[in-house]
Amino acid sequence: KQEVTQIPAALSVPEGENLVLNCSFTDSAIYNLQWFRQDPGKGLTSLLLIQSSQREQTSGRLNASLDKSSGRSTLYIAASQPGDSATYLCAVNNFNKFYFGSGTKLNVKP
Amino acid sequence: DVKVTQSSRYLVKRTGEKVFLECVQDMDHENMFWYRQDPGLGLRLIYFSYDVKMKEKGDIPEGYSVSREKKERFSLILESASTNQTSMYLCASRRPLAGGETQYFGPGTRLLVL
Numbered sequence: 001k002q003e004v005t006q007i008p009a010a011l012s013v014p015e016g017e018n019l020v021l022n023c024s025f026t027d028s029a030i031y032n033l034q035w036f037r038q039d040p041g042k043g044l045t046s047l048l049l050i051q052s053s054q055r056e057q058t059s060g061r062l063n064a065s066l067d068k069s070s071g072r073s074t075l076y077i078a079a080s081q082p083g084d085s086a087t088y089l090c091a092v093n094n095f096n097k098f099y100f101g102s103g104t105k106l107n108v109k110p
Numbered sequence: 111d112v113k114v115t116q117s118s119r120y121l122v123k124r125t126g127e128k129v130f131l132e133c134v135q136d137m138d139h140e141n142m143f144w145y146r147q148d149p150g151l152g153l154r155l156i157y158f159s160y161d162v163k164m165k166e167k168g169d170i171p172e173g174y175s176v177s178r179e180k181k182e183r184f185s186l187i188l189e190s191a192s193t194n195q196t197s198m199y200l201c202a203s204r205r206p207l208a209g210g211e212t213q214y215f216g217p218g219t220r221l222l223v224l
Contacts, residue, residue, distance in 0.1 A: 001169075004152070034212060034213075036215075041218070041220070042217055042218065043114075043200055043215035043216050043217045043218050044200070044202075044213075044215040045215070046212040046213070046214070049211075049212050089152070089153070091153075091213075096141070096158070096160075096206070097155060097158075097168070098143070098153075098155065098213065100145075100152045100153040100154075101152055102150060102151065102152040103152065
C-alpha cells in the first residue's frame with residue numbers, strides 16, 4: 001500500500017524567505033502527484049499537479065518537482081508571505097486512489 | 111468555477127444515531143470521493159464512486175455506506191454513529207481524464223459524536 005510522508009511537520013519562517021517542503025512516497029507507480037493548500041477549518045485547494053511523465057510544474061511563486069524513481073517531490077515557495085501560512089499537503093494518484101501525506105503546517109511571520 | 115458543496119459545516123450527533131452527510135458538485139464530474147481527516151493521520155479515503163450507482167470501498171469503509179443515485183450528489187451514511195467517527199469529513203469530485211485531473215474539494219463537515 002502506498003505511504004506518503006511529509007517533512008517537516010511544521011515550519012516557521014520570516015517573511016521573504018525561500019523555502020522547500022518535502023514529500024516522499026513508497027510506490028513509484030503513480031499517475032500523478034498533486035500539492036494542495038488547506039486553510040484552518042477549510043477544504044483543500046489544488047496548487048499544482050505534476051503528471052508522472054513530467055519533472056516539474058510552476059505557478060507564480062510556486063515550483064513543484066517530481067522524481068518518480070526515487071519517490072520524492074518538493075514544493076518550492078519563493079519570497080514567502082504571511083498569506084502563505086497554511087497547511088500544505090501532497091497526494092499521489094495510484095489508479096484512481098489518492099494517498100495523502102499528513103501535511104506541513106507553514107507559518108510565515110511578518 | 112467548480113463548486114463542491116457539503117450540506118453542513120458542523121454537526122453534533124449522539125452515539126447510535128444514523129447520520130447523513132451530503133455532497134453536491136455542479137460540474138458534471140463522474141468521480142466523487144469521501145475522505146475523513148484526522149490529526150496526524152492525514153486524509154484517508156472512505157469510499158469513492160466512478161459514476162452514478164457505482165461505488166468502491168476505500169481504505170477505511172467500516173461503519174460507513176454511500177449512495178450515488180444522481181451524478182451530482184454523493185451521500186455518506188453512518189449507519190450507527192460512534193465516538194471514533196468524530197472527524198472532519200471532506201468530499202471531492204473530478205473528471206477522470208487520462209493521466210488524471212485535479213480533485214476539487216468541498217469545505218468539509220466537522221462531525222462530533224457524543
